[in-house]
Amino acid sequence: KRTVILISGRGSNMAALIDAAADPAFPAEIVGVISDQANALGLGIAASRGVATKVITRADHASKDAHDAAIDAALATFGAEIVALAGYMRLLTTEFVEKWQGRMINIHPALLPSFKGLDTHSRALDAGIRVHGCTVHFVTPAMDDGPIIAQAAVPVLIDDDEPTLSARVLRAEHRLYPLALKLFAEGKVRMDGRRSAFSGFAE
Numbered sequence: 567k568r569t570v571i572l573i574s575g576r577g578s579n580m581a582a583l584i585d586a587a588a589d590p591a592f593p594a595e596i597v598g599v600i601s602d603q604a605n606a607l608g609l610g611i612a613a614s615r616g617v618a619t620k621v622i623t624r625a626d627h628a629s630k631d632a633h634d635a636a637i638d639a640a641l642a643t644f645g646a647e648i649v650a651l652a653g654y655m656r657l658l659t660t661e662f663v664e665k666w667q668g669r670m671i672n673i674h675p676a677l678l679p680s681f682k683g684l685d686t687h688s689r690a691l692d693a694g695i696r697v698h699g700c701t702v703h704f705v706t707p708a709m710d711d712g713p714i715i716a717q718a719a720v721p722v723l724i725d726d727d728e729p730t731l732s733a734r735v736l737r738a739e740h741r742l743y744p745l746a747l748k749l750f751a752e753g754k755v756r757m758d759g760r761r762s763a764f765s766g767f768a769e
């Protein structure tokens with residue numbers, strides 16, 4: 567399945583997806599990366615791995631609708647069948663999300679439905695939870711609210727701070743996201759209303 571990744575920054579999850587998809591047996595092919603930030607570190611990483619990149623900034627467009635329409639047009643040019651958000655730090659318009667609903671996935675650095683939004687690791691530390699993690703989910707118009715595809719849990723250690731905890735979760739993200747994209751691209755999970763529906767697993 568032709569997959570385009572949307573990023574805004576570092577691109578480490580993007581790199582994990584590109585590396586997994588480099589295996590010819592992987593059911594998704596990363597055909598392009600779109601960034602809304604001209605200076606995103608991930609752009610250079612994608613280019614160095616031979617993936618086409620495109621910068622589409624909000625500032626270059628008159629409205630949020632026009633920005634997302636430009637992204638949609640670029641997705642069409644790439645022939646995208648799947649969109650994977652990987653640290654894309656901008657809320658997409660309802661119109662765009664509804665068009666791609668069921669074909670667009672995101673990774674969030676917390677065990678949803680806990681800790682939607684930003685600063686998940688500091689908030690997890692403040693809450694004193696002992697298990698934290700990450701979630702891959704279908705994107706719906708409400709932020710970090712779509713049907714869950716896969717989750718990975720990590721322990722919160724007693725001497726953790728934000729850097730140590732976020733690094734542990736990030737390592738889990740880099741394993742989880744390729745796994746979830748694989749399940750989706752090979753048709754073993756689909757969006758079914760408020761839940762994900764799974765099929766095709768051996769007993």
Ligand code: GRF
Nearest residue numbers: 576577578579653673674675
């Ligand atoms: C990740 O923690 C991801 O879960 C969140 O934003 C961060 C992006 O990091 N949505 P990277 O750009 O993939 O390195």
